[in-house]
Amino acid sequence: MASTCKYGTLTSGLIRSLTEIVGEKFILTGEGRENYARDEAPHSISHLPEVVVKPAGAKEIADILLLANRHKIPVTPRGAGTGISGGAVPDLGGISLSLERMKKILEIDEDNFCATAEAGVSLNEFCSEVEKHGLYYPLYPGEMNSSLGGNVATNAGGMRAVKYGVTRNFVLGLEAVLASGEIIRSGGKYIKSSTGYNLTQLLIGSEGTLAIITEVTVKLIIPPGSRELLLVPFRTLSEAIGCVPAILKENILPVGIEFMEQDIFQMVEEQSNKRIPLQGYPAYLLIMLESEGIEEFHTQAECLTSVCLKNGAVDVFVPDSQRAKRNLLDIREKFYPTIQRSGMLDIADVVVPRSQIALFVEKVKEISQRFGIKVVAYGHAGDGNIHLHPIGSQKEYPRSKDLMVALYKAGISLGGTISGEHGLGKDKKKYLPLAASPEKLALMSRIKVAFDPNRILNPGKVID
């Protein structure tokens, strides 16, 4: 529908009005716009916005939207542009609304363990400031240059979800600007609320299609102990995945449990001078723990070693130095860039019930064989979120699209869904009908219209 929607023209008069709102220094109509034409999605078709505006705050955004709504101009919000689903690509031209100037950390509240910041602040800056106050924000979506608002818009997850959950679980309140130019606030410095519809939770993960998130209040925790690692090899992926419930039944909640197979380790070794300890096993779990001191870690490691060995593990590797630990984490962090350099055709982050991971990866291998396209799979064994990357030469790209459909269908047939943490953006939007019934799609569409009747907000993303 969005594509058949009639949008208005961004006339020179409108550009003059936008200039008056944000100031001449903060509007681009010529050069520089190319930096706002894409995000970090591979193969996403970039598209130049007609104009880039960089408002200083919610009030300016309200004025911009008032104008855009009146004249039906598409508005694509943009945080740090680190998304990988094409969510910030101004597909239909119009206005790219960049939050890059809205980086203020407004309050770190040490009594109520929460912080409020403008949506454009980078996760990096936000976390360092929080830590200066003796508190901690544990979400780690893997990209510390992402913006806090972007994390909220996509409900970013990451490697620490077993213990901490996802962005949704930490957001207490939001300020947002509606398409009509109205500024609303939702939630506040409290966990409990049963006071009308939870707009906070609805806006989280809506990828800028319902409103522009301008300010975020998140819950903080006290800083955790030191991070420790266990690398556990298995004879089969199925045994590795089968071990996870046994680990989680101990009274030690890991921060994360990652799974990986031999292939990704080999790729990392081929492309770097990194060497993996305990080489040559078909599958591994990487268990990340938090411990208050070495004594607690020894108790935890002893307990989990025994559990893993009882549940099919061949061995357990405990890095015995900071360097060995760093080496292991570096290898994990290299998965994505290694795959990127290997001819990555696409990205998927299917989520399935965690007990189904092994079965899902089996199906992935069948599909990979059927299409004759290599697919690397690894990810979050503790929460069922699997990263999948078809790899090959450019000529295989068109065919990889059908492979993607097959991957998604396999995940959904096992009780899963399309995206665990990346969001749909424009690239994955077409797959949503695989996971959502026509009734649900129609309902989401009505919700979209309830917020944004002229469909000016991030058109072409998530839902029509």
Add this chain to the structure above:
Amino acid sequence: MASTCKYGTLTSGLIRSLTEIVGEKFILTGEGRENYARDEAPHSISHLPEVVVKPAGAKEIADILLLANRHKIPVTPRGAGTGISGGAVPDLGGISLSLERMKKILEIDEDNFCATAEAGVSLNEFCSEVEKHGLYYPLYPGEMNSSLGGNVATNAGGMRAVKYGVTRNFVLGLEAVLASGEIIRSGGKYIKSSTGYNLTQLLIGSEGTLAIITEVTVKLIIPPGSRELLLVPFRTLSEAIGCVPAILKENILPVGIEFMEQDIFQMVEEQSNKRIPLQGYPAYLLIMLESEGIEEFHTQAECLTSVCLKNGAVDVFVPDSQRAKRNLLDIREKFYPTIQRSGMLDIADVVVPRSQIALFVEKVKEISQRFGIKVVAYGHAGDGNIHLHPIGSQKEYPRSKDLMVALYKAGISLGGTISGEHGLGKDKKKYLPLAASPEKLALMSRIKVAFDPNRILNPGKVID
């Protein structure tokens, strides 16, 4: 608007159709309907439904709603009827849709640590079944006869929110029937999802006004250790509240931290043979802990005792027997019935940022004096949720309405909101405009219409 909406008439033809759907045994049109005319809200005006239907599952509910929607008949869903905001009162007559037959526990999934049940199951039955499987559902909204679906519909909270949060934090997926009779599923056995709008989170806390929740999947945890208590007296409430951040900064996350003042203890003592330990102090914190064994508890108790004494506590009482612990919990559980017997005029469960509790209670006392109506306040110091009860004779009831407005305004002025866990139902709906801007109310109203264009679902509740 709801009240000016034109509803249809429940003709004998329609009642025949409803009878065909649920079967003669499961429809009431005469006697017995009085049991569906109210919930447990004090002073809520009861209203007889024209008909009570007791469907066996989502399919029957879909058929009922299809009919009701076509003929614009109000439908008031009902779980266990234990709500205290009038949410299940069929204000406009029509159909009372009772989920009392939908009590099946469909699956307890030990690998994925989750369980799925029909919405009508009681929390009591659900929790015992879960525990049989070695797992645990930690939500405790204080009423174990409430239904799981009712908990979801109101986003029930309770005394354990400091550690576990509220119902919203445990729901992974839902099945629900839309007003149009369409059955949708949302979420699943996974924590991570960034796949379209989060309908699960939107339906949680919507009090039956958006859809009828028929099935719930919740996250489970491994059973916690034994529950332990510390009772900590202070010279002022302000000192007690001021101590909370210091407690939470230790590496011991209490399950809950409750505050209470002398008056409520005196009331309990006057009405029962219970005696409170460490009598005669103006204010107390009751700290609830979970410990793996006595050794851990001793370490925790020692640490928290030292923190409390350093932060204004006069003393720390640690019950030294199961009986002493039981006595203390019994006293806490008696607060509500004691107040009920003392001429409770109303109930509020305002939530404020937890650092503002003392200031809020001070304002409550000023308001109480100004109106000449006693107000008892106690509640959840760890999460800012305060229970307030104006007490007096029936002749003070009309005046207590203005007092309620003053209480809500005071809470909102401190960054809080109307209801932390009870929901708005019909009784508190009128206060929503105190907390939500006209823009936000209008948006909620458009969301309501996106789900339920004929406004048949729980009309007169939450929002028009």
